[in-house]
Amino acid sequence: MTKIITIFAVCFILALGVAHAESANPPSEYTIPSKYGAQKASGYKAEQEGRPLVVNLHTWDYDYTQQNPLGYLAFDKGFNYIHPDFQGKSNHPDACLSDKVITNIDEAIDWALENWKADPEKIYLVGFSGGAYTALGYYFKGKHKLAGTFAWAPISDLERWFYESLYRRNQYAKDILECTSGSDEILEEEMKRRSPLYMEYRENGPLKLYAGSDDGMDGNSVPISHSLEFYNKIVAQEHRIPDETLRSLLVRGVPKTGKMMGNRDIFYEAIAPNAQILIYHGGHEFFPDIALRDLIETSGEP
Numbered sequence: 001m002t003k004i005i006t007i008f009a010v011c012f013i014l015a016l017g018v019a020h021a022e023s024a025n026p027p028s029e030y031t032i033p034s035k036y037g038a039q040k041a042s043g044y045k046a047e048q049e050g051r052p053l054v055v056n057l058h059t060w061d062y063d064y065t066q067q068n069p070l071g072y073l074a075f076d077k078g079f080n081y082i083h084p085d086f087q088g089k090s091n092h093p094d095a096c097l098s099d100k101v102i103t104n105i106d107e108a109i110d111w112a113l114e115n116w117k118a119d120p121e122k123i124y125l126v127g128f129s130g131g132a133y134t135a136l137g138y139y140f141k142g143k144h145k146l147a148g149t150f151a152w153a154p155i156s157d158l159e160r161w162f163y164e165s166l167y168r169r170n171q172y173a174k175d176i177l178e179c180t181s182g183s184d185e186i187l188e189e190e191m192k193r194r195s196p197l198y199m200e201y202r203e204n205g206p207l208k209l210y211a212g213s214d215d216g217m218d219g220n221s222v223p224i225s226h227s228l229e230f231y232n233k234i235v236a237q238e239h240r241i242p243d244e245t246l247r248s249l250l251v252r253g254v255p256k257t258g259k260m261m262g263n264r265d266i267f268y269e270a271i272a273p274n275a276q277i278l279i280y281h282g283g284h285e286f287f288p289d290i291a292l293r294d295l296i297e298t299s300g301e302p
Contacts, residue, residue: 027071027083032111039104040064043082044075045116052122052147052299053080053112055105057138060130060155060172063088070126070288074295080118084108089175090130096158096179097137097194105134106143121147122299128152128286129222136196136230139204146205148298152286153211153222156230157198159191164216164223172221197226201234206298207275210290212282213252213267220284225250231270231277239272249279256281262290 027042042064054074058066064085074081086104087095094100112118123146127135132154139149155161158176165172177183180190192198209227216223228249232240241249248254249268259266261280268279295301 025072027081030082030111032084032108034104034107036100036103039085039107041082041084041108041111042071043112044071044080046075046078046080046118048078049117050119051078051080052124052295052301053082053109053116053118054124054126054295055109055112056081056083057086057105057125057127057131057134058083059128060090060133060175062130068288070291073288073292077292077296078301079295079299080112080116082108082112086134091175091178093179093182096176097134097141097196098179101134102138102141105138109142109144120144123147124295124298125149126152126291126295127154129284130155133158133196137194137199139207140196140199140202142204148205148294149207150291150294151207151209151227152291153215153284154196154209154226154230155222156196156226157192158195159188161222161226162186162191170221197230197233203274207234208294209275209277211277211279212285213249213279214281214283218283222284223250224279227277227279231272231275235272235275239270241268241270241277262287 027044030041030043032039032041056068056070058064064083071081071083084105086101090096109123113120123144125135125138125146132151135149135151136154136156139146162173162176176191180194181187209231211224211227214220228241228246254267256265256267261278265281266278267281270277
């Protein structure tokens with residue numbers, strides 16, 4: 001999953017004309033105090049105080065050292081940007097939306113607010129794949145009020161993703177067992193406890209979900225059902241995606257809307273007072289340019 005960030009992000013940056021992201025200065029490395037021992041993070045401090053804070057969450061099988069062009073793009077626009085470790089790779093009990101993960105993210109935000117004098121009213125959470133899974137969990141459980149959460153190709157149901165991964169014979173089924181039981185024992189209730197889909201809902205600022213129409217198919221990792229069902233869970237009945245539309249989206253049986261996201265066709269869009277979802281023509285992908293656009297529009301920053 002991690003290679004897709006680089007390959008598709010760079011292609012999309014070039015397609016939209018965002019120059020020089022590949023020649024950015026590397027992020028600085030920081031050590032953040034934690035009740036569980038020091039936590040590592042990488043990031044960029046804004047040149048001015050009182051600027052927004054972007055919290056980018058690493059993917060499932062990576063840690064804070066994962067490279068992402070969003071960091072430089074956000075810094076170039078004057079945002080603070082932090083990429084915390086929050087227990088590293090998702091293959092042990094302290095990962096996978098454990099209490100330690102939530103606390104680590106809280107601590108990283110606390111540290112950036114204090115040391116960088118970031119704006120506490122403009123905290124933005126961005127995640128792709130396993131990072132989006134963590135973003136949805138933090139949305140419900142974190143202590144900080146968020147000004148925007150952007151989840152790309154999120155995993156929302158760990159139990160279902162376990163069986164989906166088992167069917168695909170990839171590493172993620174084993175990782176989930178390592179997170180939830182530390183053995184070969186299948187603890188479905190523990191998988192549900194660590195799944196955003198089953199967490200108690202609380203509204204925590206604007207939330208936007210992105211998913212590629214072909215994700216979960218042809219070797220892609222996370223079926224779009226994870227995004228669709230999560231959206232329907234958190235919006236009011238009158239804003240839910242109709243069952244017929246859900247079925248059509250799952251089998252790619254919908255026409256193009258005529259709208260575009262960059263150079264990608266949009267197949268479906270829904271907007272509720274508390275959330276949005278956008279299904280575009282693509283696979284398991286994250287586009288830093290679109291993420292940056294969302295940050296600029298949501299924050300109202302020039």
